[in-house]
Structure formats: C-alpha cells, structure tokens
Amino acid sequence: MFDYGGIICQKMGNRYWIICGLVFSSLFRVYEASAGDSDPLYRACIEQCEKTGCIAERCFSHCKFSPDGSFLDGPWYMQEPLYLRWKQWDCQSDCRYHCMVEREKERAELDLGPVKYHGKWPFRHFYGFQEPISVAFSVLNLLMHYHGWRSFFSLLYSKFPLKRDKSPFYGYMGLWNIYGLLSVNSCFWSAVFHSRDVNLTKNLECSSGVALFGYSLILAIIRSFNLKDDAARVMVAAPLIAFTTTHILYLNNYKIDYGWNNKVCTIMIIAQLLTWSIWAGLTKHPSRWKLWIVVVGGGLALRLKILDFPPYQGLVDAHALWHASSVPLTYIWWSFIKDDANYITSINLKKVK
Numbered sequence: 119m120f121d122y123g124g125i126i127c128q129k130m131g132n133r134y135w136i137i138c139g140l141v142f143s144s145l146f147r148v149y150e151a152s153a154g155d156s157d158p159l160y161r162a163c164i165e166q167c168e169k170t171g172c173i174a175e176r177c178f179s180h181c182k183f184s185p186d187g188s189f190l191d192g193p194w195y196m197q198e199p200l201y202l203r204w205k206q207w208d209c210q211s212d213c214r215y216h217c218m219v220e221r222e223k224e225r226a227e228l229d230l231g232p233v234k235y236h237g238k239w240p241f242r243h244f245y246g247f248q249e250p251i252s253v254a255f256s257v258l259n260l261l262m263h264y265h266g267w268r269s270f271f272s273l274l275y276s277k278f279p280l281k282r283d284k285s286p287f288y289g290y291m292g293l294w295n296i297y298g299l300l301s302v303n304s305c306f307w308s309a310v311f312h313s314r315d316v317n318l319t320k321n322l323e324c325s326s327g328v329a330l331f332g333y334s335l336i337l338a339i340i341r342s343f344n345l346k347d348d349a350a351r352v353m354v355a356a357p358l359i360a361f362t363t364t365h366i367l368y369l370n371n372y373k374i375d376y377g378w379n380n381k382v383c384t385i386m387i388i389a390q391l392l393t394w395s396i397w398a399g400l401t402k403h404p405s406r407w408k409l410w411i412v413v414v415g416g417g418l419a420l421r422l423k424i425l426d427f428p429p430y431q432g433l434v435d436a437h438a439l440w441h442a443s444s445v446p447l448t449y450i451w452w453s454f455i456k457d458d459a460n461y462i463t464s465i466n467l468k469k470v471k
Contacts (some may be wrong), residue, residue: 154235266452268300332362
C-alpha cells in the first residue's frame with residue numbers, strides 16, 4: 119500500500135513521527151493471527167493431527183501419508199462420494215476444525231468464552247456447511263430478490279401500457295434490471311462462501327458484494343436526483359465504477375483483506391442510506407413510507423453487520439442476523455420499486471395525453 123502516512127508525518131515534523139506512525143499503522147494494519155490459533159494447545163493439536171491423522175479417537179483417512187509425502191489412497195478429494203467433494207475438506211481443514219472443537223470444549227470447562235480461530239468465530243458445522251444459518255438466510259434473500267425482480271419485470275410489460283416502440287414509460291427499468299441481476303449474484307456467492315470458506319469463494323463473495331453496493335449507490339444518486347440525461351448519469355457513475363473496480367482488483371490480485379472490505383462496504387451502504395433518506399424527506403412520492411421503512415430498517419440492520427460477537431450455540435452470530443433482517447427489507451424494497459414504476463408511468467402517461 120502507498121505510504122500516505124509517511125508523507126503526512128514528514129509534513130508534521132520529526133517530533134510527531136512516532137505518534138503519527140502509530141495512528142496510521144492502527145488504521146491499515148491487518149492482524150493475521152487470532153487468539154485461538156495462537157494458543158499453544160491448539161497448535162500442538164494441529165501438529166499431532168497432521169502427523170498421525172488422529173485427534174483423540176477420531177482419525178481421518180485423508181491425513182494418512184506414505185513415506186514420500188503423498189496420500190496413501192490417492193488424493194483426499196477422490197476418497198469422498200461425488201456429492202460431497204464440493205466441500206473441499208482436506209487434512210488441514212479437518213484438523214483445524216476438530217482441534218478447534220476440542221479446544222473450545224476445554225475452554226468451556228474452565229468457564230472461558232470462545233475465541234476466534236484464523237480470523238473467524240468457532241461455528242458448528244452442519245453436513246459440511248460452515249455457517250448453516252447464514253447460508254439459509256442468504257438463500258432466502260436470493261429468493262426474495264429473484265421474486266421481486268421477476269414481478270417487477272412482469273409488471274412493466276404485462277400490466278402497464280407501453281410506448282409505440284414497445285418500451286416502458288418507466289425510464290429506470292434498465293437500471294433496476296441490472297440491480298436485480300447483481301443482487302441475485304451477490305446472494306448466491308454469499309451462500310456459497312458461508313457454505314465453505316476458501317480463497318476462491320471469499321474472493322467471489324467479496325467482489326460480488328462490492329459490485330452490488332457500489333452500483334446501489336450509483337442507482338440511489340441517479341434516482342433520487344432524477345437524472346435523465348446520459349451525460350449526467352455518466353458523470354455520477356464513472357468515478358464510483360472506477361473506485362469499485364479498483365477495490366475489487368485490489369482484493370483479487372493483492373490481498374483478501376476481509377476487515378478492510380467490510381469497512382468499504384459499510385461506507386457505501388451508509389452513503390446510499392443517506393442519499394435515500396434525504397430524498398425521502400423531500401419527495402412527495404406516495405410510497406415514501408416504504409422507503410422510510412427500508413432506510414430506517416437498513417440503518418438498524420447495519421449495526422448487526424458492524425457488531426462482532428461469538429455465535430450463539432455455535433450457529434447464530436451478528437452476521438447471520440444481518441442476513442435475516444435483510445429478508446423482510448428486501449420484500450418491502452422491491453414493493454417500493456414497483457410502486458415507483460407505477461408512479462412514474464402514470465406521470466409520463468399524463469404528459470403524453
């Protein structure tokens with residue numbers, strides 16, 4: 119990363135360089151190790167598991183090696199049924215998970231709370247799914263977005279009058295169709311990532327989420343300011359597209375920094391909610407009350423995205439609750455979009471007549 123801190127510190131003077139350095143390092147430092155994976159007992163368990171293939175009386179066939187270091191029975195993923203190979207569990211993954219489970223049991227017996235392992239809270243796996251509750255609510259969000267997107271498209275072409283060229287009177291149709299596609303795509307990769315956290319799924323989940331939030335901010339500005347001119351839309355979209363693309367390239371080609379990505383997404387969500395709230399306070403839109411529900415509800419739900427606490431019973435954490443809160447908000451949001459299409463269409467029809 120470019121050393122902005124160094125430039126600013128030089129301008130402040132030498133006597134402040136220590137304080138300045140500490141401030142900027144606290145902003146940009148990424149801690150790779152967590153309390154759990156730094157625990158000597160956990161590390162010893164991992165080492166023993168990878169050498170012997172066993173934890174206590176539980177043994178893993180794909181942790182058995184020949185003298186040359188290869189797996190005795192072929193690659194680990196060929197030892198599982200075809201329908202289970204998608205999980206990509208290997209010796210290291212199984213050792214980490216079961217050592218974590220054993221260590222957390224020991225900590226509970228000592229009345230110690232759970233700690234993070236490799237940057238994540240300890241979750242109970244369910245049929246190979248790492249975070250089953252988040253997976254379930256991600257799928258529900260996907261279904262809600264797909265239903266809303268499809269009903270919006272059907273409404274415009276089946277129930278509303280069309281222009282002579284068979285295009286709708288609603289000028290934001292194309293923008294909302296792109297939004298629907300990005301929403302479904304983001305929910306899909308969110309479900310996949312919470313099913314199995316590997317570098318590929320993390321990249322796809324982060325990238326699809328950033329793309330959705332960046333585009334949603336563009337759409338919020340264009341709709342709230344009622345920008346109809348193509349040049350004005352490009353002026354709004356170009357810098358935000360450039361920033362979003364740069365951030366996605368950074369995540370995929372330089373470093374998968376989940377904490378930094380969460381901060382970027384949170385800022386874009388806040389900017390989007392502020393834009394919609396200002397417009398909701400000024401507009402006379404007949405369905406502005408739905409917009410207010412989404413803005414207020416989205417602001418409250420954002421606190422769940424920011425909060426970070428251990429999962430209850432190893433299943434439900436703040437992130438899972440954030441996904442859950444998005445389900446009813448998504449339904450109301452698409453309801454507002456359809457009301458907006460009806461409202462704008464009726465205005466444009468009056469102008470034609």
